[in-house]
Amino acid sequence: MSGNPPVVMRLVASAYKVAEKAGAIVRKVLHSGELGIVEKTGANDLQTMADRLAQQSICESLSRHFPKITIIGEEDLPPEKVQEDLIETGQAEEILQRSCPDEFKEVKEEELVVWVDPLDGTKEYTEGLLDNVTVLIGIAYGGRAIAGVINQPFYNYQLGAEATLGRTIWGILGLGAFGFKLQEVPEDRRIVTTTRSHSNKVVTDCVNAMEPHDVIRVGGAGNKIIQLIEGKASAYVFASPGCKKWDTCAPEVILHAVGGKLTDMYGKPYCYHADVKHMNSAGVLAALRNHEYYVSRVPPSVLQALKND
Ligand code: AMP
Ligand code: MG
Ligand code: MG
Numbered sequence: 448m449s450g451n452p453p454v455v456m457r458l459v460a461s462a463y464k465v466a467e468k469a470g471a472i473v474r475k476v477l478h479s480g481e482l483g484i485v486e487k488t489g490a491n492d493l494q495t496m497a498d499r500l501a502q503q504s505i506c507e508s509l510s511r512h513f514p515k516i517t518i519i520g521e522e523d524l525p526p527e528k529v530q531e532d533l534i535e536t537g538q539a540e541e542i543l544q545r546s547c548p549d550e551f552k553e554v555k556e557e558e559l560v561v562w563v564d565p566l567d568g569t570k571e572y573t574e575g576l577l578d579n580v581t582v583l584i585g586i587a588y589g590g591r592a593i594a595g596v597i598n599q600p601f602y603n604y605q606l607g608a609e610a611t612l613g614r615t616i617w618g619i620l621g622l623g624a625f626g627f628k629l630q631e632v633p634e635d636r637r638i639v640t641t642t643r644s645h646s647n648k649v650v651t652d653c654v655n656a657m658e659p660h661d662v663i664r665v666g667g668a669g670n671k672i673i674q675l676i677e678g679k680a681s682a683y684v685f686a687s688p689g690c691k692k693w694d695t696c697a698p699e700v701i702l703h704a705v706g707g708k709l710t711d712m713y714g715k716p717y718c719y720h721a722d723v724k725h726m727n728s729a730g731v732l733a734a735l736r737n738h739e740y741y742v743s744r745v746p747p748s749v750l751q752a753l754k755n756d
Pocket of ligand 1: 491492567568569641642643644645665666667668687688689690691694
């Protein structure tokens with residue numbers, strides 16, 4: 448491509464490298480053995496040194512390169528100078544070479560909103576369930592999640608030293624999603640994936656209402672979307688207001704780019720404008736195929752319970 452690629456492509460190319468750097472930080476903190484765990488709202492809502500450093504790295508690297516974008520990160524951090532060794536300046540050449548979908552060619556830097564979950568699955572990270580962990584960078588335009596990057600820092604960790612550790616999945620609406628092999632659960636099997644550490648009666652009632660053949664309980668919103676696109680699960684069902692916009696923005700794009708759908712429990716899409724409330728109050732319902740079936744199975748009592756939150 449001649450000339451300067453559109454800002455959407457440049458931002459995704461940077462986010463790819465920045466997510467890789469954040470993944471490396473997440474691994475390094477684990478190996479240091481000093482997790483620096485802090486409870487945010489309680490024992491099931493944790494922050495570690497990895498969450499803090501990865502967010503500093505992502506937000507500072509992107510805002511230096513793209514000073515006009517709005518960046519919203521999960522962690523509430525005091526303003527302080529970010530160490531230079533946390534800054535990533537690279538861009539993925541492979542992404543810069545791709546052509547930008549027409550509808551995003553004229554988008555301006557100041558119209559983009561970036562939602563950052565520096566470490567999704569913190570609870571599992573502290574418990575050694577390392578493949579549940581992801582770094583999520585989602586990009587929204589006009590309130591719609593349009594591009595996303597997911598880094599999985601410990602992908603392959605159980606295979607030992609021979610295997611390459613970590614991977615990065617990325618996608619843009621209208622272009623596709625890359626960095627994994629798309630697989631589907633056979634049509635006649637309904638496998639539901641849901642939370643392992645934030646469950647309650649409403650969450651469980653809703654999972655059961657789907658009449659699943661099997662239920663997988665794992666950590667992380669990013670991890671659960673990876674299960675959907677790699678043929679491990681058919682639907683992600685979470686009837687709780689616990690997920691936030693930074694949990695769903697990037698995963699939603701990857702799923703949508705391969706023909707799936709992520710909505711609230713009513714089947715309504717979420718909006719990602721800079722000023723929306725952070726909580727996904729009406730829950731998360733996502734599927735690669737047959738999303739409407741899962742929406743139709745949500746019991747009225749579950750919808751009522753979510754309304755009261
Ligand atoms: P889980 O499936 O439990 O790993 O949750 C997916 C994402 O939503 C993670 O980032 C969790 O931290 C977040 N989350 C879900 N429920 C809650 C909750 N009750 N309190 C705080 N965070 C939550
Ligand atoms: Mg998260
Ligand atoms: Mg997080």
